[in-house]
Every structure is written in structure tokens, then in C-alpha cells.
Amino acid sequence: MRSPHVPELVCPAGTPAALRAAVDAGADSVYCGFCDETNARNFPGLNFTPAELGEGARYAHAGGAKVLVAINTFPRAGALGTWHRAIDEAARAGADAVILADIGLLAYARERHPDLRRHLSVQAAAANADAIRFYVEEFGVRRVVLPRVLTVNEIAAINKEVSCETEVFVFGGLCVMAEGRCSLSSYATGKSPNMNGVCSPASHVHYREEKGELVSRLGEFTIDRVPRHEPAPYPTLCKGCFSAGDYRGHVFEYPVSLDAAALVPQLLKAGVTAFKIEGRQRSRSYIRDVVTSFRRAVDAEVAGEPIPPGALQRLSEGQTTTAGAYRKTWR
Amino acid sequence: MTTVPTITLGPLLFNWTADQWSDFYARIADEAPIDRVCLGEVVCSKRLPFYINRLPDAIERLQRAGKQVILSSLALVTLKRERRMCMDLAASGDLEIEVNDLTMLSHLKRDQRFTVGPLINVYNEGTLAYLAQRGATRVCLPPELPLASVEMLSHEAIFYGIEPEIWAFGRVPLAISGRCYHARVHGLAKDNCRFVCGEDSDGLGVDTLDGEAFLAVNGVQTLSSTCCSLLENIDQLISAGVTSFRMSPHSGDMVAVARLFRRVLDREIEGREAGDALGTLLPGMVFSNGFLRGSHGAAFERA
Known part of the structure; x- marks a missing residue:
């Protein structure tokens, strides 16, 4: 030992x-x-x-x-x-x-x-x-x-x-959530870490340009919007930018x-x-x-x-x- | 085997005032066609002191109304105080305990019967077999399971004499964290949170930057924005072997919601009709049942 x-x-x-x-x-x-x-x-x-x-x-x-x-x-x-x-x-x-x-x-x-x-x-x-x-x-x-x-x-x-x-x-x-106890990914995509071994899978990620911004989407939800010339982080659900009450930003964690x-x-x-x-x-x-x-x-x-x-x-x-x-x- | 399906009222996940708390359970006791009620703090150990002295009266009133009372354990246990809460709960007396973290199993005696809450990872028959052998009487399956898994596990559960339960109504608990998001969005630290979670009786909505309703935060917990409703799936679920239906408390008229579930379970009305009535009862509410259908959880398809 x-x-x-x-x-x-x-x-x-x-x-x-x-x-x-x-x-x-x-x-x-x-x-x-x-x-x-x-x-x-x-x-x-x-x-x-x-x-x-x-x-x-x-x-x-x-x-x-x-x-x-x-x-x-x-x-x-x-x-x-x-x-x-x-x-x-x-x-x-x-x-x-x-x-x-x-x-x-x-x-x-x-x-x-x-x-x-x-x-x-x-x-x-x-x-x-x-x-x-x-x-x-x-x-x-x-x-x-x-x-x-x-x-x-x-x-x-x-x-x-x-x-x-x-x-x-x-x-x-x-991960910002207790791992093994998180279904955020499957709520948005149907694929979860617990059941499928994936989180926010690339198969469900889409990017589109809109009014000079790059919009990253996971399933049917927008995870982030960044100005076109800035690097866009991968849209991991819990690192996304959202609004909650008066707060607008990374509700859970920064990327x-x-x-x-x-x-x-x-x-x-x-x-x-x-x-x-x-x-x-x-x-x-x-x-x-x-x-x-x-x-x-x-x-x-x-x-x-x-x-x-x-x-x-x-x-x-x-x-x-x-x-x-x-x-x-x-x- | 024909069993009369039962309704469980899950533990209140939100931070209501002690008076709201007492009034809510008094009305549940007196009016709701619910078979059993889970009481206790699951989300944040800091909330319990606000209503702990209301528990004895609520328990008594619910029991007098013929309802089984179950005491729920905390979902994420890290602090000394939280470990003590679990230990005290195990030794608390004759009420059945709902295990929401496996920490509880280190305190329960070998022959002590318990209920398994939806936050415990029961994904397969191997895990179910272990819990059966430890004394589980009822298992509320994880909300993210598709119907095929629900069916297989329900049959397996019945074989072990365990009552299979499903998350049938309420915002879906999706994650739990060491970090308090309510405090965070208010610019506060968890240790000095000023109990801002008390401002949102059903959680604080989290929208995408495109204005789509997405999630809801409730202290250290993250829930769905949508309200899961399996009211229109009851026939399927009964065929799949489910015998107990869980409703999670919200600020809307839970007695009326329970009556709708009861009427469908008693075959007095069809699921579709009940679904319409639920929509009228909770105007503006967006429903989901995607997990059950093997789709993403937020999806909804009517019967």
C-alpha cells in the first residue's frame, strides 16, 4: 500500500x-x-x-x-x-x-x-x-x-x-448539480446521464444566426446567445444564460x-x-x-x-x- | 389481481409560511380524496425550523381523517445538522419514512419498513430487488422513466409486494445541488439567503433568452417549468401495473386536482374530459408527460 x-x-x-x-x-x-x-x-x-x-x-x-x-x-x-x-x-x-x-x-x-x-x-x-x-x-x-x-x-x-x-x-x-441526480438533459432532449451516459448531447444541439447573434439551442430551448464575433460556449444546459425574475445571466453556473x-x-x-x-x-x-x-x-x-x-x-x-x-x- | 389505485400527496417542496403550511394540510385532511400524505422537509434543512412545531397537529388531523402519514427525509445530506435530521427521523417512532437519500438506509433497522421517494435512482429490477429485501413497501419511480420501464418495474414491484407509484402531477424535480440558486439570482450567499425562496410559492420561473418558459428554481432544487400531468395516461398506467399516483403540492387548488384524479381512477370520467377540467382549473399552466412517452420531458401529448 x-x-x-x-x-x-x-x-x-x-x-x-x-x-x-x-x-x-x-x-x-x-x-x-x-x-x-x-x-x-x-x-x-x-x-x-x-x-x-x-x-x-x-x-x-x-x-x-x-x-x-x-x-x-x-x-x-x-x-x-x-x-x-x-x-x-x-x-x-x-x-x-x-x-x-x-x-x-x-x-x-x-x-x-x-x-x-x-x-x-x-x-x-x-x-x-x-x-x-x-x-x-x-x-x-x-x-x-x-x-x-x-x-x-x-x-x-x-x-x-x-x-x-x-x-x-x-x-x-x-457539474454544478449533484451528479447521478440530474434529469435536466433528458427534460430538454430525452437523453440523460443516468440512462444514456450523455448530457446535453451534440445530436440535439443546433446553432442559428439571428440579428447579429449566434443562438445555441438544445432541443427546443435556447441555451445561450452571444454576439456573432464572440466564441460561443458549447450549450451545456446548466452553463446556459437564462432569466429568472429580475436576474438575467448564468442562473446555475458560468461556462x-x-x-x-x-x-x-x-x-x-x-x-x-x-x-x-x-x-x-x-x-x-x-x-x-x-x-x-x-x-x-x-x-x-x-x-x-x-x-x-x-x-x-x-x-x-x-x-x-x-x-x-x-x-x-x-x- | 385488482387493487383500488391510491393517491399519495408528496412532500411540499416549496417554502411556504407556517400558516400557509398548516392551512394547506388542514384542508387536505378535511376535504381531499387522498390516501396518504408525506410530510417533512426534502429540499432545504434551513426551512424545517419554521414549521416543525406544526407537524404534530397536522399528523393528528390527517390521521383522524383516515389518511396514512409518511415522514419524508432530506434529499441532499451534507451537513452535520442534516445527518442528525436523518438519524432523528429514523428513530422518530411508528410512522413510515420516505427515503429520499440513501443516507437514510444507514440509519434504518434491517426490519424497518420504508417508502422510496422519486429522487432515489430505481431504474431497474436489480435495484428494486435490493430495496425489497431491505424493507421497501412502496417505490415512487424516478420521473424520467419511460412507460416500458414503468411497466417492467411495476410488475417486478408487485412480485416483491411493493406498491409501484408514479409521479403523476406537479412540476418535475430535475436536479439538486450544493448551491442555492434562489440566493444566487438575488445576489446572496446560501448561508445568508434571507429565505428569498419563500417569495415564490411554486418556485421561481427560469426562462430562456428567447422568452420560453423552461425551468423553475426552488432553493437548491431545479424543477421543470411545466407541470407534469399523467391524468390522461391513467388507463395506460393502470394496465402497466401502477397502483399508486403521486401528486406534488402546488399553490393551486390541490383538493380539486385530487378529486379529478380520484374520479378518473374510479372510472367516473374519462382522462380526456378530466384533462380539459384540469386546464380550466389551472388556467395558463403548461402541462407535460414527455418522459413517460420516452420523449424529452417537456413534451406533452394528450390522450
Whole structure:
């Protein structure tokens, strides 16, 4: 077992090439999913076949890294076989853990693959020590990916109470809602993260020009309007511009992404086991750069050296970032 | 098996004054053809102190009127105070508890019976089997499920002796967050929110920049702008095995809404006719039933 002071860097891979790039750049673990609705990044051209996962696991293990398989959507009634097979295939491919959210799947994995490590997906939204204890006791969960609704102090308090590891997101896309408990996307498009592994899917996005403005629509709803010469953010529903009462603007959240690099020292002190980078949909070169930078930042912190300045800034260039819920003022 | 379908009044999701709260439940007790009523705070733990001392009277009045009373748990539990609320609820006595976050299952005894609220992710028969074995008596299915899933899960539920319930009336709860949007749009912080959510008895409408009604915020919760109504789908739902219909409290005439549902369930009037009456009762209200039809949730198709 690693020393509690050295955090595990958990990195995304949407393709075998991205997996190799992440391992080469110093990822301790790589997480990925199968090419279907069993995972929450069910995007065209993304993810792994069982054979690719086997190959990827061999490559990762040779490089001293682990492979975690996200099977973190909620199975459709009557179609459990697809999700059960995904767990069986992950076990067969030599995965080091499966990341699950559905309690029925957790029960299945515990019963059929007792030796396969079970991590609780952020999609399960276990947001306090009692909920975490429930998953640990009932399903033998070894690690919980914490929902992005908690402050650093709350995370520290949780770690004092629970017997399993915790993992937190430190970089990349940011949900403002408790994940796994959001049907905003399906309300507008019929496709949801929980059921289909997609949010605000590109298939339902339309742009049109109107009076010098670019209007971005999701399904039948306008999500944003920007002057034609300005860059239009992707119309993710909760990052849209709306009006509510006298307020006009980003009711839920600005089009920001998460950057908690500056909080790495505090999160380490809070007892977090693993730092997770979001972005299985991102390119191989992005993965290489972001993993390299985070590796450097984490190693510097562990060695008691200052975190190299600007290492991560350029990765979110052109984007606004936030430390999100980790700071209490966000609420 | 023929069961008489029942009506559940879900927990009030909005921040009403204590007097409004008491008056509402008094009228429900005295006049509404509703079989069971869920009481308690689901959305924001800061609201409970305003009406907690009204609970005993409301419970007594509802029970005297022959209604089952269920106590609802909080949907998103992060603070110490909120964890304590859950723990106290589990130990509160003989009323059945509605679980709205799995935190509650860490407090309920193995043999303690409970109801599962619509915010719990019950998407499939594996999850249902687990909840059955833990003591679930009734499961209100997640509002985003299509009819095919509702049908499969209802049959499965009945097999386990669980009553399958559906979200049949009210703005649809779509998301919950650590952030309070009511405070945010008023330029306030959550910890110093001045309870501005109390200004909007059915939530604050969120419109698109093109003026389309879209969503509604209610503190940390986001709901649909439309009011889900499955009044015209009751025949389909009964055939699918659903035995309980949930209505979510709003500021309109809920007694009249409940009477319409009851009359359709008792086959006194057709769904279509009841739908017309509902439109008259709630003028200007936009209805939806898209989730049930496997379409986007905001869609509406009449019977």
C-alpha cells in the first residue's frame, strides 16, 4: 500500500492511445469505459472494446499503472444483461477496479466478483459519512468518488469518519448539480446521464444566426446567445444564460471548468487518497499535457517543494476556471 | 389481481409560511380524496425550523381523517445538522419514512419498513430487488422513466409486494445541488439567503433568452417549468401495473386536482374530459408527460 501522503493520480482515457499517453505521462491509474451506454461518457468514437481494454490493462500494468473501469450509468429495466456483461468483461480484462453507481450493480459485482475492487462512482452522490458507510457495509466499496458539492473542510471531516478511500475531482469539466441526480438533459432532449451516459448531447444541439447573434439551442430551448464575433460556449444546459425574475445571466453556473490545482496541498491534508482528472472525451495530447502537469504539481507538493507556477494554467487557456464547491463561497 | 389505485400527496417542496403550511394540510385532511400524505422537509434543512412545531397537529388531523402519514427525509445530506435530521427521523417512532437519500438506509433497522421517494435512482429490477429485501413497501419511480420501464418495474414491484407509484402531477424535480440558486439570482450567499425562496410559492420561473418558459428554481432544487400531468395516461398506467399516483403540492387548488384524479381512477370520467377540467382549473399552466412517452420531458401529448 502506498503511503497516505502520496496521492494517486487518476487520469481519463477515451481511447487506447489516450490510455498509453496517460500511462507514459505518469498516471497512477487510468479510468475508461466500454463503447456503449454502460458508462457516463457514451460518445461516438469513444471508449474501449473488451479486447482493447485487455490490451490497455496489459500496457498499464507493465507501466506500473492501474486500470479502473467506469460502469456508472443506471441499467435500463429489462436490459441488465448488458451491464452485467460489462462487469464480467472488466474482470476478465484484468481491471483493477470497477466504478459503479447503481445499487443493483454493486450487489451483482459483490456477489459475482467478490475480489474485484469496487469504487463508488460520483454518480452515486454519496455526500456524507453515513451514506458512505452504507455503501461500504452493504457492498464492500473500497473507494468513494466524492460528489462535487463538498467543501475541503467537509471532505476532511468525511475522511476522519469513513473506513474507505476517497477520490476527488481536481481538473476538467464541472457539474454544478449533484451528479447521478440530474434529469435536466433528458427534460430538454430525452437523453440523460443516468440512462444514456450523455448530457446535453451534440445530436440535439443546433446553432442559428439571428440579428447579429449566434443562438445555441438544445432541443427546443435556447441555451445561450452571444454576439456573432464572440466564441460561443458549447450549450451545456446548466452553463446556459437564462432569466429568472429580475436576474438575467448564468442562473446555475458560468461556462467554467474545474481547476483545484491550487487546493492540492489542502486536499492532501484532508486525507484524500486519489486525485481525479475529468475528460475521457479529450484528445490524447490534452491528456498527455494535463497528466504531465499534474504529475509535476503533485510530486512537488509531496516533496515539500513549491508547485511550479503556470503548469496548469495554459491547459485551461481561454476558459474560465473555478475551484467550485471546494470553497464554501461557491454555494 | 385488482387493487383500488391510491393517491399519495408528496412532500411540499416549496417554502411556504407556517400558516400557509398548516392551512394547506388542514384542508387536505378535511376535504381531499387522498390516501396518504408525506410530510417533512426534502429540499432545504434551513426551512424545517419554521414549521416543525406544526407537524404534530397536522399528523393528528390527517390521521383522524383516515389518511396514512409518511415522514419524508432530506434529499441532499451534507451537513452535520442534516445527518442528525436523518438519524432523528429514523428513530422518530411508528410512522413510515420516505427515503429520499440513501443516507437514510444507514440509519434504518434491517426490519424497518420504508417508502422510496422519486429522487432515489430505481431504474431497474436489480435495484428494486435490493430495496425489497431491505424493507421497501412502496417505490415512487424516478420521473424520467419511460412507460416500458414503468411497466417492467411495476410488475417486478408487485412480485416483491411493493406498491409501484408514479409521479403523476406537479412540476418535475430535475436536479439538486450544493448551491442555492434562489440566493444566487438575488445576489446572496446560501448561508445568508434571507429565505428569498419563500417569495415564490411554486418556485421561481427560469426562462430562456428567447422568452420560453423552461425551468423553475426552488432553493437548491431545479424543477421543470411545466407541470407534469399523467391524468390522461391513467388507463395506460393502470394496465402497466401502477397502483399508486403521486401528486406534488402546488399553490393551486390541490383538493380539486385530487378529486379529478380520484374520479378518473374510479372510472367516473374519462382522462380526456378530466384533462380539459384540469386546464380550466389551472388556467395558463403548461402541462407535460414527455418522459413517460420516452420523449424529452417537456413534451406533452394528450390522450
